[in-house]
Amino acid sequence: MMRTAAGLAPSSSPPLSPQVTVDFNVDDGNYAPGDNIRARYRVVGVDRHAVTAIEQSVAWYTEGKGEEDLGVILFERKPLERVEPEPASAEPLVGVISGKLPPSPLSYEGVIVKIRWCVRVRLFFVGGRDFVSEHVFFLGDVPVARPPEPAVS
Amino acid sequence: MRLPSFFSKKRGERRTGLPAWGSLGEAIYYLVLLTAGLVIGGLMLTGVAVSEWRINNQFVEASGRLIGKGLARHTTTDIFGNRRQSWRPAILVEYQARGKLVRSWSSGGLAETSSQRETAIAQLAQWQLNRPVSCWYDPDNVTTVVLKRGYNWWLWLLTLLLPGALVAFGSSGLLHAAGGWGRSEERQAAEVWGLLKRLTRGMPEASGFPAIPACDNLVNSPGTVLRFRLPTESPEAWTLLGSGLFAGLWNAVVIVLAIGAGFDVAGGRADWWLLLLLAPFTLVGLLAIGLFFRRLLRVTAIGPSHLEISDHPLRPGGSYEVLLSQAGSVAFRRLELRLELEEQATFRQGTDVRTERQVVCSEVIRCWNRVEPLPGTPFEAELQFRVPPRAMHSFHSTHNTLSWQLVLRGQPDHWPELKRVFPLVIYPSDTTAAMGAAPVSWHSGQGAAS
Numbered sequence: 001m002m003r004t005a006a007g008l009a010p011s012s013s014p015p016l017s018p019q020v021t022v023d024f025n026v027d028d029g030n031y032a033p034g035d036n037i038r039a040r041y042r043v044v045g046v047d048r049h050a051v052t053a054i055e056q057s058v059a060w061y062t063e064g065k066g067e068e069d070l071g072v073i074l075f076e077r078k079p080l081e082r083v084e085p086e087p088a089s090a091e092p093l094v095g096v097i098s099g100k101l102p103p104s105p106l107s108y109e110g111v112i113v114k115i116r117w118c119v120r121v122r123l124f125f126v127g128g129r130d131f132v133s134e135h136v137f138f139l140g141d142v143p144v145a146r147p148p149e150p151a152v153s
Numbered sequence: 154m155r156l157p158s159f160f161s162k163k164r165g166e167r168r169t170g171l172p173a174w175g176s177l178g179e180a181i182y183y184l185v186l187l188t189a190g191l192v193i194g195g196l197m198l199t200g201v202a203v204s205e206w207r208i209n210n211q212f213v214e215a216s217g218r219l220i221g222k223g224l225a226r227h228t229t230t231d232i233f234g235n236r237r238q239s240w241r242p243a244i245l246v247e248y249q250a251r252g253k254l255v256r257s258w259s260s261g262g263l264a265e266t267s268s269q270r271e272t273a274i275a276q277l278a279q280w281q282l283n284r285p286v287s288c289w290y291d292p293d294n295v296t297t298v299v300l301k302r303g304y305n306w307w308l309w310l311l312t313l314l315l316p317g318a319l320v321a322f323g324s325s326g327l328l329h330a331a332g333g334w335g336r337s338e339e340r341q342a343a344e345v346w347g348l349l350k351r352l353t354r355g356m357p358e359a360s361g362f363p364a365i366p367a368c369d370n371l372v373n374s375p376g377t378v379l380r381f382r383l384p385t386e387s388p389e390a391w392t393l394l395g396s397g398l399f400a401g402l403w404n405a406v407v408i409v410l411a412i413g414a415g416f417d418v419a420g421g422r423a424d425w426w427l428l429l430l431l432a433p434f435t436l437v438g439l440l441a442i443g444l445f446f447r448r449l450l451r452v453t454a455i456g457p458s459h460l461e462i463s464d465h466p467l468r469p470g471g472s473y474e475v476l477l478s479q480a481g482s483v484a485f486r487r488l489e490l491r492l493e494l495e496e497q498a499t500f501r502q503g504t505d506v507r508t509e510r511q512v513v514c515s516e517v518i519r520c521w522n523r524v525e526p527l528p529g530t531p532f533e534a535e536l537q538f539r540v541p542p543r544a545m546h547s548f549h550s551t552h553n554t555l556s557w558q559l560v561l562r563g564q565p566d567h568w569p570e571l572k573r574v575f576p577l578v579i580y581p582s583d584t585t586a587a588m589g590a591a592p593v594s595w596h597s598g599q600g601a602a603s
Contacts, residue, residue: 033581055337055339055340059342060364062550062552062553065498065509066497066498066499066500066509067551068552070342071363071364072339072342072343075339075343102363103361104364104546104580105363105364105365108545108548110513110555111496112498112511113497113498113553113555115548115553120339122339141543142544143543146513147512148514148515
């Protein structure tokens with residue numbers, strides 16, 4: 001069974017509002033350290049000739065009170081060739097990113113520090129604008145952390 | 154037609170933006186700083202340093218004679234309308250330059266300028282009239298003459314400090330902006346800039362475990378009974394060092410002010426404002442010394458704490474032995490050893506960089522009530538503890554940290570609470586692969602065995 005995560009946009013969105021769906025190769029998007037990840041993405045709602053490049057990455061980042069730190073494990077940039085003149089095309093853009101996940105850091109849901117893993121698909125458009133869609137998955141099964149209750153003396 | 158939006162928008166997990174504009178803004182900011190540094194540096198170098206360099210390298214030496222002397226007075230008015238005067242010796246020299254006899258006044262440099270007229274007069278007394286002297290004149294303007302040469306290192310330091318800092322800050326920022334030009338944050342992290350960041354990160358990583366700190370510094374000291382002796386991170390040691398530095402610096406300032414005030418009083422010119430200011434300054438200085446010695450006494454009276462451990466790094470679910478040793482002559486009403494996980498988040502708030510800490514797991518390993526010291530023998534206890542089976546591993550990134558530590562807390566008789574921290578590194582479990590369980594909260598044991 002595949003899990004699908006999507007960055008959805010309403011149908012009335014402006015033209016520069018792609019919809020990206022990502023299918024992971026494990027149930028519920030839960031991976032163990034050392035597992036092989038294979039994420040298949042599909043981009044619709046965009047004229048593919050307006051896209052100059054696609055970057056796909058598997059990364060972890062921190063959330064919470066501190067400033068964001070980012071670690072990229074898998075990264076690939078795919079420039080798209082353009083042929084002039086060309087008609088607008090609504091054909092979806094598809095791609096796959098795969099590789100082995102590292103033993104750390106594990107996904108963590110703390111109080112002021114959180115660690116998240118995600119697949120990011122970033123589209124670069126003619127004119128310099130970009131669009132990034134992020135799809136979270138989990139590495140490991142560390143329980144949610146809560147501040148300890150004060151000791152009763 | 155829509156106008157271009159220069160800022161990124163985030164809608165849920167989607168973001169759009171024009172990254173080039175962000176990089177451009179950053180580059181302009183650092184370019185302005187770099188340009189300001191170069192311009193200020195250029196002005197200061199040509200105004201101060203170049204003239205000094207010319208005196209030492211291009212001025213022509215000649216033999217001359219002192220034929221007159223006096224004081225050069227310089228008057229300045231500050232923004233409140235107060236006038237201040239400074240003085241320096243001025244010497245009239247007669248010398249031969251290009252076959253002609255020239256007479257010209259030579260003023261000393263900035264180093265000889267004094268706010269005290271008497272000091273300038275004393276300097277002037279060193280020069281005797283009609284005495285032959287060596288002098289150096291400017292070949293481009295023979296009436297410019299000096300009687301001393303050399304470099305003032307502090308003047309060069311002051312000249313180069315501010316523009317140097319601006320140039321260093323601006324150029325490093327500009328390099329950073331250039332490195333990120335047109336590149337997404339993922340691409341930067343994956344390419345050479347990410348590698349550079351990892352290399353310049355303060356704490357080294359454990360081999361094969363990204364973002365987990367190495368524990369080399371925690372396993373380089375063998376224990377006497379168990380395998381490793383853990384280093385201590387004692388907050389009270391830093392407090393002692395801080396209070397010692399404060400007391401030293403504060404009292405150094407007070408002594409300098411007191412010496413100046415003493416000379417004034419001895420010369421019959423009492424500066425009442427300075428004397429009034431000295432009284433509270435001296436009081437604060439004495440209090441700082443008292444506080445420092447009180448903390449020093451506390452550290453020496455309570456004595457050092459040692460902790461040895463049977464293995465390192467630790468793994469979730471693993472059992473470990475520890476040997477606690479507490480020296481000193483102080484009795485404790487309560488002493489406890491805990492295993493804690495602390496989150497640390499560093500963030501900017503305005504121009505400040507702050508670090509917030511939050512303990513999210515705190516398990517009592519052992520607690521003792523009423524610990525009485527025996528003369529000449531430290532209190533010792535051998536214990537065993539288990540790391541929670543689904544514990545998070547240690548983690549360190551530039552702004553966020555998860556630190557496991559053994560914490561010794563004590564309530565000594567007649568002294569404030571004691572806290573000594575022994576850092577640990579926990580690697581991920583080999584069995585982390587066991588998946589599927591629903592997330593549950595940490596269980597935080599508060600029970601105490603006494």
